[in-house]
Amino acid sequence: MIEVVNLTKAYKKGTAVDHINFYIEPGEIVGLLGPNGAGKSTTIAMLSTLIPPTDGDVLLQQKSVLKDPSSLRKVLGVVPQEIALYGDLTAKENLNFFGNLYKMPKTQLKNRVEVVLQQIGLEQESKKLVKHYSGGMKRRLNIGVALLHEPQYLIMDEPTVGIDPQSRNHILETVKKLNEHSNTAIIYTSHYMEEVEYLCDRIYIMDQGRIIASGTKEEIKAILSSENTIVVKVENYSNDFMNDLLKQPFLSNINSSEGEVAFTVAKGMNFLPTLFSLCEHHRVLLKSFQVEEPTLEDVFLHLTGRALRN
Numbered sequence: 042m043i044e045v046v047n048l049t050k051a052y053k054k055g056t057a058v059d060h061i062n063f064y065i066e067p068g069e070i071v072g073l074l075g076p077n078g079a080g081k082s083t084t085i086a087m088l089s090t091l092i093p094p095t096d097g098d099v100l101l102q103q104k105s106v107l108k109d110p111s112s113l114r115k116v117l118g119v120v121p122q123e124i125a126l127y128g129d130l131t132a133k134e135n136l137n138f139f140g141n142l143y144k145m146p147k148t149q150l151k152n153r154v155e156v157v158l159q160q161i162g163l164e165q166e167s168k169k170l171v172k173h174y175s176g177g178m179k180r181r182l183n184i185g186v187a188l189l190h191e192p193q194y195l196i197m198d199e200p201t202v203g204i205d206p207q208s209r210n211h212i213l214e215t216v217k218k219l220n221e222h223s224n225t226a227i228i229y230t231s232h233y234m235e236e237v238e239y240l241c242d243r244i245y246i247m248d249q250g251r252i253i254a255s256g257t258k259e260e261i262k263a264i265l266s267s268e269n270t271i272v273v274k275v276e277n278y279s280n281d282f283m284n285d286l287l288k289q290p291f292l293s294n295i296n297s298s299e300g301e302v303a304f305t306v307a308k309g310m311n312f313l314p315t316l317f318s319l320c321e322h323h324r325v326l327l328k329s330f331q332v333e334e335p336t337l338e339d340v341f342l343h344l345t346g347r348a349l350r351n
């Protein structure tokens with residue numbers, strides 16, 4: 042198990058990471074979800090012993106890795122946000138180059154290169170120069186480099202930023218398979234709520250250097266269990282209708298766009314009579330309404346008053 046204990050990074054301008062605690066057990070996929078600037082990359086840099094913390098520690102099997110970074114590096118692979126590859130080499134040559142850099146034995150490296158190329162779905166393209174690769178293929182190879190030494194734990198820092206949807210899906214599937222077939226534990230950072238929701242067993246939500254919520258998806262969503270979001274489709278609605286809705290004490294977070302009005306209401310509150318009478322009064326045609334499950338985005342909005350993506 043890897044544990045992060047009171048991990049902190051303070052810069053002159055402010056504290057990027059502020060006494061955070063979390064853990065990951067073998068075989069888990071754990072999500073670190075937060076908006077830009079929340080402190081995710083700084084956390085990962087400290088966790089992978091690239092930068093020293095101002096305070097706190099990282100423990101592997103209850104032993105400090107700050108005192109013995111090599112113990113962690115043996116079992117940890119890191120996929121950085123930036124692509125770190127040589128464009129004038131092929132995929133195979135890149136993998137061999139990094140394998141040699143890590144001083145992997147020759148026969149082991151040869152086998153691992155073949156396995157990794159298959160895992161990242163680049164066997165057919167392994168002899169192409171990387172400079173001719175698409176952004177998504179480069180990202181996949183970036184992941185491959187981190188997998189060469191068969192790490193037990195893999196950290197992925199926003200691995201799908203700036204790539205097309207097809208490559209994004211490919212990466213998400215690669216992550217799932219890696220976890221299912223090789224039992225690799227994965228720390229997945231992202232500001233895409235859907236990715237984290239799809240992949241992760243447990244989630245930590247970060248904001249302004251702190252962890253503001255943690256648990257399984259269900260546990261985190263339960264923070265909003267006392268409310269329901271209602272989405273109503275209407276025609277001919279006016280400002281007066283909206284103003285009257287805003288005056289209702291039991292409705293909150295009222296938003297409208299393109300024929301849809303959304304609001305939250307306390308669970309169990311019978312809002313329908315009021316809604317019907319307001320529609321009738323303002324001659325608004327009520328076409329449909331539905332009760333929506335809260336999303337992690339809703340929880341973030343509830344906890345911080347801001348949207349996850351800006």
Ligand SMILES: Nc1ncnc2c1ncn2[C@@H]1O[C@H](COP(=O)(O)OP(=O)(O)OP(=O)(O)O)[C@@H](O)[C@H]1O
Pocket residue numbers: 052053054056057075076077078079080081082083084199232
């Ligand atoms: N070397 C540094 N010196 C000073 N401040 C820094 C440094 N590195 C990061 N920060 C600040 O720390 C905060 C957290 O940054 P960090 O990159 O960890 O966030 P993030 O959640 O990874 O965001 P992103 O998704 O944009 O990478 C930001 O306010 C950033 O400006």
